[in-house]
Amino acid sequence: MVPKVVERLRAKGLRVTVEPGAGAGALIPDAAYEKAGATLGEPWSADIVVKVAPPTPEEIGRLRDGGVLIGFLAPLTEPENASRLAEAGVTAFAMESIPRISRAQSMDALSSQANVAGYRATLLAAQHSVRFFPMLTTAAGTVPPAKALVLGAGVAGLQALATAKRLGAHSTGYDVRPEVADQVRSVGAQWLDLGLDATGEGGYARELTDEERAEQQARLTKSITGFDVVITTAQVPGRRAPTLVTAGAVRDMRPGSVVIDLAGESGGNCELSVPGEVVNAEGITIVAPLNLPSEMPEHASELYARNVSALVELLVNADGALAVDFDDEIVSGSCVTRREGD
Amino acid sequence: MVPKVVERLRAKGLRVTVEPGAGAGALIPDAAYEKAGATLGEPWSADIVVKVAPPTPEEIGRLRDGGVLIGFLAPLTEPENASRLAEAGVTAFAMESIPRISRAQSMDALSSQANVAGYRATLLAAQHSVRFFPMLTTAAGTVPPAKALVLGAGVAGLQALATAKRLGAHSTGYDVRPEVADQVRSVGAQWLDLGLDATGEGGYARELTDEERAEQQARLTKSITGFDVVITTAQVPGRRAPTLVTAGAVRDMRPGSVVIDLAGESGGNCELSVPGEVVNAEGITIVAPLNLPSEMPEHASELYARNVSALVELLVNADGALAVDFDDEIVSGSCVTRREGD
Missing domain, CATH: 3.40.50.720 (NAD(P)-binding Rossmann-like Domain)
Structure with a gap:
């Protein structure tokens, strides 16, 4: 995540929590996220949790039942990620599974990272x-x-x-x-x-x-x-x-x-x-x-954050509350596991 | 030195001896020098010895009395190099002292290395x-x-x-x-x-x-x-x-x-x-x-070898034998020590 995209999500009515030190690799100080309107704190209990790499079993344990996880989840090569997330009652979206259709271009993190x-x-x-x-x-x-x-x-x-x-x-x-x-x-x-x-x-x-x-x-x-x-x-x-x-x-x-x-x-x-x-x-x-x-963390993060943010906007309603439409082609295509009843 | 410049010096009537392994840093195999007409062997007793960095005292000891050395000799910052070369009876030319005149542009190793x-x-x-x-x-x-x-x-x-x-x-x-x-x-x-x-x-x-x-x-x-x-x-x-x-x-x-x-x-x-x-x-x-x-050894060597070769051509006669004209502005400008009697 980068401060610019925090601002954009805030403008859509979302509250954003950033884990302290999350920007260190990209040399982005915590204060820059705060200035953009984020709160620093424990991010795992949020409605929507965004990360880059697949979550560890320990991280899955910290996600809340009924929450949403977005990230590169390696659904083809590490299918155990989806099983563990399903057990934890998490609805998960894999960035690499987003359909390659025009409407989803702004969410195409594979392409943006491939550019880098x-x-x-x-x-x-x-x-x-x-x-x-x-x-x-x-x-x-x-x-x-x-x-x-x-x-x-x-x-x-x-x-x-x-x-x-x-x-x-x-x-x-x-x-x-x-x-x-x-x-x-x-x-x-x-x-x-x-x-x-x-x-x-x-x-x-x-x-x-x-x-x-x-x-x-x-x-x-x-x-x-x-x-x-x-x-x-x-x-x-x-x-x-x-x-x-x-x-x-x-x-x-x-x-x-x-x-x-x-x-x-x-x-x-x-x-x-x-x-x-x-x-x-x-x-x-x-x-x-x-x-x-x-190796080029600021712009790699910025592009990824923009891609994720475009998906997040698809998952929330006009008030910024979680409202997932599983009939949407992008939502259904990228969803690797879905909590029963959702 | 690079094989291409060996060929050029050979064409001017010079015999070229290359120290085995001299091209290793630039990933140039010994065989490439041989193919270009060089002999592999002990180079220090040659009439003209060419290197990049200033010679160590041990290297100066291996140069022959009455020989010529060409290289970056750091005359301003390491004046002791010139004194040692003088004691050894070596006539030495510093590539960094070549006058910045039009006729010497092809010998301007400071510029070619600055380009790199x-x-x-x-x-x-x-x-x-x-x-x-x-x-x-x-x-x-x-x-x-x-x-x-x-x-x-x-x-x-x-x-x-x-x-x-x-x-x-x-x-x-x-x-x-x-x-x-x-x-x-x-x-x-x-x-x-x-x-x-x-x-x-x-x-x-x-x-x-x-x-x-x-x-x-x-x-x-x-x-x-x-x-x-x-x-x-x-x-x-x-x-x-x-x-x-x-x-x-x-x-x-x-x-x-x-x-x-x-x-x-x-x-x-x-x-x-x-x-x-x-x-x-x-x-x-x-x-x-x-x-x-x-860090870019092949082209850095090639440019340097061309610069040195242009100076060498100025120091030899049509038969490829040493014939130094100390009245030449380039020769006198770059000469940091000169054997008595030469």
Whole structure:
């Protein structure tokens, strides 16, 4: 939560309680929340409790029977969260389950956090690179721009491409969904056409067949070696991330090149990635960061708070009192457990 | 040294010996030097020895009587280097003493390394910032661009400004020399006019009088508080760096803001800087990195090697043999000690 969004919720008639120190990670002092109209105190007994990560069993114990919890609840990978919340009589909404429909765009926390992750991924690549991203012209001669390849052109991939382009790198994007080629081009990047189509449902790619995957791999491995920077962002909800950058592809890259693997949390897109670590594989640096948005806490929090606030506004009436309409597509889509009788 | 420049020196008729492992820091394998025509071996007995940092007494002992050494030799801050080299009968050229004249631009290693430092300073600022540099427009609303201020508009400052602008920050530059305002504007940044003039000799600012400094300080301190990022690059050759960002200025910045102090090696431009460390002062992050070019080793080495190579070409004849013309302005300007009889 950030003070600006506290003000907005207050204006809608809600009382807001903030746990002391809640903004410390984002360097937001308690006083800033108070100034925005929040009360500092014990937040767990509120009608609606908002957090980021899934609640621990201890935290679930502190929620009140009949209360509402909103957060990233990992319904696909940690289904035990929903069971525990159900037992506690809590009605819970998972931010990652909000339907990807126009009306819910303002609540799309996956996208807003992916924007942060994509931006930070390119910064991380530039930081670990032994080379300039922009072309540099000096009296002693010119150094050419870095060549950056981004695999997966979702929100994170497009933001990574846009940031690499801004920094002056020669940027290229690839995705198994050929219809996103125009989006890649719209951020000033080139499209890498490997000649495969795997358009799926809900904005994600479908899984490829074994044969398609082998062909994609062979073509990708060949392409990757020409790049100074490869950023991978390919994820399939609830499954292990696909391997796109093989050990062989890394071996053929030029020493000093960098791989940033944004799929570290679901196993990684690079065969040599160690989630949360920086690996040096014969001169190639491979970084698989965990929770990149937490590295840019103020804006990551602000975007998340705005997304949550848009959902909260849908759950309350004009007086700011809890009034959940389970017939609403967004409400029913994001609800992972519902108290009996509600 | 980098393989490309080995090729160039070979083409001029020079034999090049590279110390095994010399490229390790820049992830350049020994084989790449060999492929470019270098011999791997003991380099200290060569006619011309090239390195980056000043030589240790032990290294000076390995240089041959009558040989030439080229490197950053810190003639103003470590005059003992020149005395030791003189005793050893070595003729030494300091890259930082090369005159700032048109003909010597290709040898200007201070500028090429400042280009690297300025670029890396902005990356470091973005990495430590809790906020986006670019403006971000999402369905949940817009976050404004970061506001970056760069103090000192030399090569490093201009590159820092250009990089911040590329990344999408609202960028502002300041220098005590008002005639560089157009250079600041030429990289897309705004000019901060505090109404002081301290144009000096040789491209550096002159020292301000006490009164001028107090007035500058008061005006700067007031301006600084409005910025998310402050990058300082103010140095006076051979002297302690001036304090531009006071503890009071830092205290008045918004929590989550960042100061990058590029003058850490000469004491720092920020009162709270600790050279080589990252300091958190009540929510403001202050970073005073040492030797930033070493963090981007391939291109830093490449630019330096090109600068050195331009000087080497001036010191040899058409056959690639040592033939030093001490009447040349560049040769005499950069020579810090000369073997008797040479």
